[in-house]
C-alpha cells in the first residue's frame with residue numbers, strides 16, 4: 001500500500017520494430033518514461049525469428065539497471081520492448097520485473113504492461129486449475145498464459161477478450177510487435193516512426209527523445225500488429241465508452257507529452273486558470289510545489305495577476321530512502337526533497353499551488369516550513385478535486401481511509417493543515433481545462449463511479465480460497481500423517 005503523499009503510477013512501456021539500434025532506442029525511451037516507474041526496468045530484444053530473445057532486467061532506475069555490457073548483449077536485436085515499473089499488483093522484486101518472457105508452443109513471447117486487470121484473480125484461478133504454473137505474482141503474466149493456451153495459438157485476439165480492466169501493453173512475438181490498448185483507453189499508448197522503424201510508447205516525450213515522429217495515439221480498443229508486412233489494426237473488443245484517466249493530465253504524464261493531441265503542460269496551466277476563477281484570493285505571491293504544481297501555479301498567477309515565485313527548490317538527486325519512517329525521518333524526507341528560499345516568502349501573503357494532496361502529511365510539513373520562514377498568510381490551492389476513492393486501474397493510492405478528504409470535512413481541512421484557506425478545483429473545471437467531454441474520462445477516484453466494475457467480493461473469495469489452500473498444503477507438509485488418507 002502506498003504510504004506516500006502522492007498517488008503513484010504503475011508503469012511505462014516502449015517498443016521498437018525493425019531498427020538496428022532497437023536496444024539503444026529503448027534504453028533512451030525508458031529514460032524518458034522514468035517518471036512512470038522507478039522500482040525496476042528491463043529490455044528484451046530479438047534479432048530474427050527463431051532467435052532466442054535477449055533479456056536484461058534489474059531493480060532500480062534505468063541508469064542503475066543497464067551498464068555498457070548489458071546494452072552490448074542486447075544490441076544484437078532489431079526488435080525490442082522495454083518497461084519501467086512501479087508495483088501495484090505483485091511485490092517489488094526482480095522476479096516481477098518486466099518485460100516478462102515465456103517460451104511456449106507458439107514460440108517466445110514477451111510482454112510489457114501498464115495498467116491493472118480487474119479480473120486478475122478470477123483468471124488466475126481458472127488458469128491455475130487448468131494446470132498453468134505462474135512464475136510471478138503480477139497480473140501481466142496472466143495475459144501471457146492466456147496467449148500461450150491452445151485457444152490463444154488459434155487466435156490471439158480471442159484471448160485478449162478475456163482480460164478486463166486497464167491495460168496498455170506491448171507484446172513481442174517471434175515475428176512481430178503488437179500494441180494493445182483496452183477498450184476504455186485508461187492508459188495512454190502512442191505510435192511513432194523513426195525512418196522505417198515503428199515505435200510504441202506510453203507517452204510522446206519518449207518519441208521526442210529518440211527523434212521519432214509522433215504519428216497518432218493507439219485508439220481505445222485497438223490492437224496494432226507490426227511485422228514485415230507493415231502495420232495493421234484489429235478491433236477485437238466490444239465497443240465501450242472512453243474512460244481515459246484524467247489524472248494523467250493532472251499529475252502523471254510528463255508536461256512535454258501530448259495526450260489526445262493536447263499538450264499536458266498547457267492543460268495544467270488551464271487547470272490553474274480554472275482554479276483561480278473558482279477560488280481567488282488576495283495575495284502577494286503564488287508559489288508552486290514543484291514539479292507537477294509548476295504549470296497550474298503559472299495559470300493561477302496569470303489569471304489573478306499575482307507574481308509567480310518558485311520559492312521551493314527541488315533536490316533531484318535523492319533517489320529512494322530505505323530508512324524506517326519515524327517522525328524525525330519523515331520531516332527530513334520532506335525537507336530533503338524541497339528546500340524553501342526563505343527570503344522570497346518572508347512577510348508575504350503566499351498562495352501555494354499543488355497538483356494533489358492525498359494524505360496531507362507533506363502538505364502540512366510545507367505549511368510549517370512557510371510559517372517558520374515568516375510567511376504572513378498561507379493559502380493552499382489544489383488543481384484537482386479531493387481524492388476520496390481507490391483506483392483499480394493501475395494507480396496506487398493510499399488506503400481510502402487514510403485519504404485526507406475522507407478524514408476531515410472541508411471546513412475542518414484548513415484548520416488541520418494550518419492554512420488560512422484551502423480551495424480544490426472541482427470536477428467540472430478540471431475537465432473543462434482539458435477541452436474534452438466529461439464522458440470521455442475516468443473520474444472514479446474523485447466521484448466513485450467506476451467505468452469497469454471490480455468484482456471485489458469474488459476476488460476476495462478467490463484470494464481467501466487460495467490462501468486457505470496454501471495453508472492446508474503447508475500444514476500437510478508439517479503434519480503428513482494428518483493428511484495421509486486424503487490423497
Ligand code: SF4
Nearest residue numbers: 245391393442444445
Ligand atoms: S480512478 Fe482516478 S487515478 Fe484511477 S484511472 Fe480513474 S481517474 Fe485515473
